[in-house]
Amino acid sequence: MGAHTTEKKVENEKKYMIPAIVSAGEILNFLSKRKNKNAKLTQISKSLGINQSTCYRILRTLTEMKLLDHDLETKTFRLGPYLIVLGSRASEFLDYMSIAKDYLKTAAKITKSTCAIVQRVDNEWFCLDKEEFNSPITVTIKIGQRFKLNSGATGKLFLAYLEEEERRQIIDEIGLFKHTEQTITEEEELEKELREIKKRGYSMSLGEHIPGVNGLSFPILDQHGEMQFGINVATLEGDLDKLKEMAEEMKALSLELSNKIYL
Amino acid sequence: MGAHTTEKKVENEKKYMIPAIVSAGEILNFLSKRKNKNAKLTQISKSLGINQSTCYRILRTLTEMKLLDHDLETKTFRLGPYLIVLGSRASEFLDYMSIAKDYLKTAAKITKSTCAIVQRVDNEWFCLDKEEFNSPITVTIKIGQRFKLNSGATGKLFLAYLEEEERRQIIDEIGLFKHTEQTITEEEELEKELREIKKRGYSMSLGEHIPGVNGLSFPILDQHGEMQFGINVATLEGDLDKLKEMAEEMKALSLELSNKIYL
Incomplete structure (x- = not known):
């Protein structure tokens, strides 16, 4: 019903x-x-x-x-x-953009990695703004680039915060493309993972989108608990303990950002 | 016919x-x-x-x-x-924008005034980008601001480069609003002025839009002689001879820019 x-x-x-x-x-x-x-x-x-x-x-x-x-x-x-003209006006009028931008800088320092503001359009997510960590070798993400909703940590995060029926419809439409050996393409396994993500409050991808690149993604929630946008971390860091430590710090930061904008 | x-x-x-x-x-x-x-x-x-x-x-x-x-x-x-996203891609893809930007810098030095790239949409013109001259007192123009086509030097310039019937239709729609005491609101007088502008290759406004502000405007023409955009100079300079001198230098610069982009 x-x-x-x-x-x-x-x-x-x-x-x-x-x-x-x-x-x-x-x-x-x-x-x-x-x-x-x-x-x-x-x-x-x-x-x-x-x-x-x-x-x-x-x-x-x-x-x-x-x-x-x-x-x-x-x-x-x-x-x-x-x-x-419209683009420059939009970035001026969307006050959350400049608030989030400050947090991105902090996030890049915490994670020593590229951090991005991400949003969803339809069955895709895209990168709206980013902050790179100044290091000799780093992984980056293109502003404006769009990815299917089963791509990486951010894809999983948006799917996790959708209502089940809308998610099913999207998955029917896009299919579960196997980006790498690590991509979850079994629907049941994915559903389990998404429940886990929502419970934990963030998502993690270990090379599920691009080999060698690990991702963390955090929701920015409005007062109704709806995910308005997310913060994506793209990193070469491979140590699971370090990733989890990073994630806890980033989760606190994202919560602070959600509250700052939407409370 | x-x-x-x-x-x-x-x-x-x-x-x-x-x-x-x-x-x-x-x-x-x-x-x-x-x-x-x-x-x-x-x-x-x-x-x-x-x-x-x-x-x-x-x-x-x-x-x-x-x-x-x-x-x-x-x-x-x-x-x-x-x-x-779309705005940042557009400014990246529109190669004439970066070419024109370099010329704007030169123009600001020549005129010691604010110079802007202007375009037309429908019955209005707007400022797409600008370069200010570094001086203690200066007149400026807002990026994205839209003005009716009977406003100032740029309004007259676009009208001058339109075909007569399209121009008449636009004037019927917008009317000839009296911005200042200097604004031309007689249609016949305006037609005479517009023929003069097209012959001369640039337009001039002596406080016709905003009291105390003088404007010069120059067409950037494509290979078919159509005005694709313009360069607007907003200045406090009041000496007519100096304005005309400025105009001749700017006219040569605009021609160079037209050739660089469209030939």
């Missing part, structure tokens, strides 16, 4: 979505990837499965608003200049 | 636009203004004349894509975190 209600809720959410705007968002996302940064109509429409005449109208509309830039010589589209 | 064709072209452009995406763009623009940075559904729908249930669906869709951020406590919407 509970499950049925949630399923309905998810469907309800989708019912409200306006398809043209969803497609416009997918186009912006597509063009934000380096390999697609200058793309033609046919390439965009094929890759995203949007029919060509609709795709053309969306591209024209976004170009008119300067959210896209159209190069008449090469007939390619790319991200437009007005996004620069 | 020519006029008729252009009128048709403008209408044709509008026919291709997808209304839901146009409204989504207007919402992003509305929320990018400081005074509206946290706004409720009713405020947004009233201010933009979008009916409430459509507005609600657009807000939900944009929120789902993290292009907006919804505060459940205060029931307000604001620009969302994914815009930060």
Whole structure:
């Protein structure tokens, strides 16, 4: 019964979505990837499965608003200049960004590793901002890069904090891609791990996403206990005891950050 | 006949636009203004004349894509975190931005004033980036700020480089608002001034937008002679001869920039 209600809720959410705007968002996302940064109509429409005449109208509309830039010589589209304005305003208006940024610096010192602010969009998570630890050899993460929700510590963390039915739906859609030998691809085993993560309050990946790279991820929860964003630690540290020690310190820091922003 | 064709072209452009995406763009623009940075559904729908249930669906869709951020406590919407990602990618991918930035620095030295990259969206122009001259008293311009197309030197410049029918349509829509005693509000006088501007290759405003502030504006033209963006100089300099001298130097610089980017 509970499950049925949630399923309905998810469907309800989708019912409200306006398809043209969803497609416009997918186009912006597509063009934000380096390999697609200058793309033609046919390439965009094929890759995203949007029919060509609709795709053309969306591209024209976004170009008119300067959210896209159209190069008449090469007939390619790319991200437009007005996004620069919106982006700088967004980072100015989202007060949690600057609060979190200060905590990221502390986090990088605690973990001697790259720490990032991560968020979820749909079935993916992405890195919004990061702070690197100044060391000769370090592992880093690209700002704006998007990963499927079964990728690494952060993927597992977002899945753990979702309601069961929404999580099942997402897993059905994305499948459980085997990134490395360590990736959990058995659904039952994953469910067990996710319950464990929620109980413990953080997630850990030992090379489950990229071989040799270990991850820790911590939820930033609002007053309703909903995960608004997370802090991801990407590290080369391999000693399990040290990782657990790091995790306890980071958990306390993340709790402090949650309280600072949402209480 | 020519006029008729252009009128048709403008209408044709509008026919291709997808209304839901146009409204989504207007919402992003509305929320990018400081005074509206946290706004409720009713405020947004009233201010933009979008009916409430459509507005609600657009807000939900944009929120789902993290292009907006919804505060459940205060029931307000604001620009969302994914815009930060898109903005930083756009400034990375738009190679003309970094080329123009170098020229802005030179321009600020030449004019001893604030120089800005300006672009047009619809009936408005906005400042995309700027370089200030280091002096104790200076006039500046806000990044992202939007102004009607009859504002100052830049407004006149964009109007001058539009085709006549499109210009007429815009003037019909925005009217000729009297910003100061100096603003040209007679359509015939304005047309004469605009022909002069196009012939001369730059525009000048002597306190026509803000009292005491003089402006110079220069077009950056692509290989088809279309104005892609402009360079605006906002200055306290009041000596007409000095302004004209400045203008000639800036005109040469802008031509060099146009060639560098578009040839």
